Amino acid sequence: DAGVIQSPRHEVTEMGQEVTLRCKPISGHNSLFWYRQTMMRGLELLIYFNNNVPIDDSGMPEDRFSAKMPNASFSTLKIQPSEPRDSAVYFCASSLGGRAYEQYFGPGTRLTVT
Amino acid sequence: EDQVTQSPEALRLQEGESSSLNCSYTVSGLRGLFWYRQDPGKGPEFLFTLYSAGEEKEKERLKATLTKKESFLHITAPKPEDSATYLCAPNTDKLIFGTGTRLQVFP
Numbered sequence: 001d002a003g004v005i006q007s008p009r010h011e012v013t014e015m016g017q018e019v020t021l022r023c024k025p026i027s028g029h030n031s032l033f034w035y036r037q038t039m040m041r042g043l044e045l046l047i048y049f050n051n052n053v054p055i056d057d058s059g060m061p062e063d064r065f066s067a068k069m070p071n072a073s074f075s076t077l078k079i080q081p082s083e084p085r086d087s088a089v090y091f092c093a094s095s096l097g098g099r100a101y102e103q104y105f106g107p108g109t110r111l112t113v114t
Numbered sequence: 115e116d117q118v119t120q121s122p123e124a125l126r127l128q129e130g131e132s133s134s135l136n137c138s139y140t141v142s143g144l145r146g147l148f149w150y151r152q153d154p155g156k157g158p159e160f161l162f163t164l165y166s167a168g169e170e171k172e173k174e175r176l177k178a179t180l181t182k183k184e185s186f187l188h189i190t191a192p193k194p195e196d197s198a199t200y201l202c203a204p205n206t207d208k209l210i211f212g213t214g215t216r217l218q219v220f221p
Binding site: 004033042043044045048056091093099100101102103104105106107108 | 145148155156157158159160163201205206207208209210211212213214
């Protein structure tokens with residue numbers, strides 16, 4: 001199995017630009033999670049999908065952030081407009097049965113907003 | 115408010131020197147606890163799930179234990195390849211991760 005796939009691995013953009021991060025979960029997993037990791041705040045859950053439906057988006061910091069999961073094999077996290085404080089590593093993870101099960105993380109996307 | 119605390123923040127061990135990492139928490143709706151390992155520049159890697167107080171699980175030089183309010187990750191005779199950040203996360207709907215213990219094992 002290829003594991004969770006994320007793209008791009010690195011993204012550098014200017015403040016105000018739109019950023020789209022992509023994720024392909026492990027085949028057969030029905031749950032997908034987006035996280036943000038910073039030195040100051042650690043690993044934070046942004047949004048959780050189950051069977052392609054957003055179940056919990058309470059971690060999404062503000063309206064500039066949005067996430068979609070159009071099918072079982074693809075999800076996007078979009079930031080529009082981006083700000084320097086959005087600079088972080090964004091991880092996607094998937095699991096077989098929701099929040100109560102172990103998650104498998106992708107390699108992350110390192111986002112730098114200048 | 116749910117809280118997860120890991121200690122120590124950083125730990126330096128000589129190869130072969132056993133020690134323990136702690137994860138304490140105040141959460142609601144606890145179903146157990148997860149341990150993950152994270153290497154620099156990579157995503158967290160699943161290690162263990164513990165479901166109830168008194169449960170123990172082992173993997174190579176690692177043993178995880180769980181009580182009602184904390185979990186320990188015991189490392190026996192560590193090797194340099196065990197160097198990583200170890201993260202815990204109580205198994206609840208809120209999925210709050212601790213900030214981790216950064217372990218360095220030197221020869």
